[in-house]
Amino acid sequence: MKTLKGPSIFLSQFISDNPPFNSLDTLAAWAAGLGYKAVQIPTHLPHIFDLAKAAESLEYCAEIRHLLANVGLEISELSTHLQGQLVAVHPAYDAAFAGFAPKELAHDAVARQQWAVDSLKQAARASQNLGLNAHATFSGALAWPYFYPWPPRNEQLLDEAFQELAARWKPILDCFDDAGVDVCFELHPGEDLHDGVTFERFLALVDNHPRCNILYDPSHMLLQHMDYLGFIDHYHARIKAFHVKDAEFLPSAKSGVYAGYQPWIDRPGRFRSLGDGQVNFNGIFSKLAQYDYSGWATLEWECCLKAGDAGAREGAKFIAEHIIPVAEYAFDDFALRDSDKSAVRRMLGLEE
Template identity: 60%
Template sequence: MTNIQGPAIFLAQFLGDQPPFNNLKSICEWAAGLGYVGVQLPTWDSRVIDLQKAAGSKTYADEIKGIVNGAGLQITELSSHLQGQLVAVHPAYDDLFDGFAPEAYRGNAKARTEWAVQQLKYAAKASQNLGLKAHGTFSGALLWHTVYPWPQRPAGLVETGFTELAGRWLPILNTFDENGIDLCYEIHPGEDLHDGISYEMFLEKVNNHPRACLLYDPSHFVLQCLNYLDYIDNYHERIRMFHVKDAEFNPSGRQGVYGGYQGWVQRAGRFRSLGDGQVDFKSVFSKLAAYNYAGWAVLEWECAIKHPETGAAEGAPFIKDHIIRVTEKAFDDFAGTGSDEKFNRKVLGLA
């Protein structure tokens, strides 16, 4: 077995215009001061990385890596969640998602998609230049508006949707393969890949592509009432990234999974800081360790109640305390008698 790496922190929710959150050097020093040893970088935020430049220049990539290493940290992975979302957008969501793209591409869905695809390809090369192994993203969605359909879905609609989605992602997956990077989809409501079944349908359409891997985040499964521990049993061979995020689901006679259009604080299901929700992290870390997950445990803070800096400060020791130092021997080795084939046959009465 291999020890899980960490604690690490995803910087997306902490970046801002005020120090120490306004540039890579200072935010890394802040994270290191809290006890983190790794940072996950959002590729859409120029305060921490120029993605195209990192893809085109090994020298620049080394500079970024040097800034992070100078704070005593490692880069765990890059994230392209916003760009991945734009690989597949149903027209009903065009205006809402336009803000994820540069202004030059807004109002032009075709150009926006082409930009997003290129961004993912840059991410593959940038990850290689940085010496990384995995990359996190979203799948985007063409079918989400039909997730609980009325009127019913037309026959063949899901098949057509996943065929199209796979066609858009296959060239990207091939680029990641060429660069030796696992592309990890965060399974998430709002994406066409939102649970195990939808991931399996996509995997079939991309011919079980070896780079079509998973970013595991149990919080999204709590809110779907999906068994997040069984999920590890089912898909551990594909899990290459891990967001450590907590959540709680408290249904009532007035609302359930869909939340009644309420804000995050008022919903039955909401994200919480680590230890404040319902995720059984002892079991999560135990299962991942048993299945030899060798990647990073990365805090993603999205609490509806607690201040982000408090959540970050509490997150590092929480993750550190849950990482299991795996054993190199069995507890009953002291009682072993040794064996060989002849002895084993004797024990079985076959001598």
């Protein structure tokens, strides 16, 4: 059995123009001071982390690792959530996601998609250069506007959407395979891969690609009313990354899982800081220990009530206290007795 690693923290929600959140070295010192052991680094901001440079320069990667090691940190994973989103964008979201790409590509859908694919391939090489074995991303979405279909469900439309999504990702997955790095899709509403069924559909279309894996985030499953503990039983072999994020669903007479176009604070389902929501983290950490998950437990802080600095400070302690140091021997080993076949047969009453 293996003990998972942590706590790690996803930096995206904390980056700003204000110190200490405006450079990697000061972000690292801040995270280490809170008790984190690793950081998950977004790759769309070159002043924080230069993805193109990391893909080509072992020297730059060594400098990044040294910078983090100086304050006792590692990199848990790189993240390309924004670039992954742009691998597949339905025209309905063209304007909404335009800002995820460089300004000169924002309104050129073809060039924007190619930039996203190139960025993913850079992330594969950068991860390899940094000695990482997992990568966090989104799948993008072509079918999402039809997730609750009216007119009724069109199977041909869904087939075409998933076949196209698989065709776009297969060369990227191959690139990550060459680099020896797992692609971990965060299953997330808004993405075509948002639950177990959609992941399985995609996985079959990429021929059960060994690098096609899951970033497990129970908050998104709780808000979809999924059995997020049973999910681990089904998919543990494909879970290679873990966002520790809390959520709650408070039934309402006025609104439900679709939230009524309300702000987060007014929705029946909303994300919370660790320990303030309804997610059963004791059960999750136990399941992951049971199945030998050996990756990182990474805080993704998103809360509509609590301040980010408080959520980050409390999150480090919360994750550390939930990590289960797995047993090196069974508790009843003391009662074991050596035996041979003859002794066993006597125990079964098969020999006198």
